[in-house]
Amino acid sequence: MQHIKTLLCRSAVLSLLVCAAGCTSVQPWVKPYERQNLADPIMSFEPHQVSTRYINHVYEAREAARGAEGSAGGGCGCN
């Protein structure tokens, strides 16, 4: 339970920071028409979900570490 509270506190701090950033007068500094490089397929963190799920499973089954794998994580449901 303490663990969950710690995580909730961290989430709250993160959300407050984000809200604080939103309340200031800072404007988005990368305009939509300046994002052609970011839109390039090579800039995707994980472009192939089927492949990412597998390699994360390879690591998770052989390492004690788990979690924070990114969007394609979430546990393999296996021993």
Add this chain to the structure above:
Amino acid sequence: MQRAVREVAVAATKSRLSKPEKQAHAARDSRLTRYLALLAGLMVACGQSIAAVLPEDRADILYHRYEGGGVTIDGPSVLVRKQFGGKVSLWANYYVDMVSSASIDVVTSASSDGYTEERTETSTGFDYLYDRTTMSFSYTSSEESDYSAATFGFALSQDFFGDMTTLSMNYSQGNDEVRENIYQNGSVISSDFRGDASRQRFGVGLTQVLSKNWIMSFNLESVVDEGFLRNPYRTVRFANGDDIGRAPERYPSTRNSDAAALRSMYYLPYRAALRTELRAFADSWGVSSRNIEFRYLQPYKEGMTFELKLRYYNQSQANFYSDLFPFEDAQTFLARDKELSDFNSLNLGFGASYQFPQHWLPIFEKTSAHLFYDRIRFEYGNFRDISGTNTATFGLGNEPLYRFDANVIRLFISAWF
């Protein structure tokens, strides 16, 4: 009214222009039109990849193979994703592990020379897009002869700050049933229930566009396990006079862990990208780990992309782990799982992708083929190789430390429709 005045003024100005001035004006108009068209194109392109959108309709068929440490695991994975009504994207994944194992755990346990088994995992889920919010639900079921697992997950992500920031949250709950197969003459004669385990994951993430060439993400995830968390087959070894004694492992019934990861994607001055990942992990069993990864992506000519990867991982051992306990029941909890030992691994990877010319297969919008190869070296700091006559040759507790190399292959084709 104001618009009409402006149009009259512009027409009057144009009518007063000389011929060269009119030509220059027309050229400027043409450049302006091209610029606006380019701008609109870029906005559409950016909108497709940066703002909240549903994943593309796509099918992937993958063959995977892991070979290392006496273990071979291979099989297929098929993932299909399809949008409905522009608001919902459904997906389903079918995955199989065909395992042939004569790992060091198996060959040194004296219970078996090796075994084969199969694990089948089926997953399904959907993403629902509402304005700049995406809600995702998923369900995964995994079955093998001595282990069943079911997991459902929920995730939420929200784009804001001019679509430069994405905040995401995820939660999943898994329920596992652990059994132990009883073998006779190499065949399973019964599968005895050993215990249940449950797992909850809580995650938050923040992705931020930092510049027109740089994007970063930060993820935190906590995992809480409860129940039967050990492998029912694995044993620990202990000194028993001049002999070696063996006893089943004993694990705590809870485990909490936290992981934090920072990822960066940077577009280089020429068309190439550098991906960097740092991750730190710690759990209530005393294990802490770090990993760092670099990936370099280089497009080459029409349709080819190459990838180079370097990943280093290291971890400390669990506080109830020992390669050799001094006597039987030396402590409350006992483990000799090499995944809980102090170890490090170095992973070198190479990938090649080829995107076929558009409509090469008329039924698909585009198709691509991919091959990724990883070679991973595992070196254990406190797990000894007790196979063969090592114990007799080197003495109890002085056997060489275990190490092995693994080869991992991912070969897949993707089709967008």
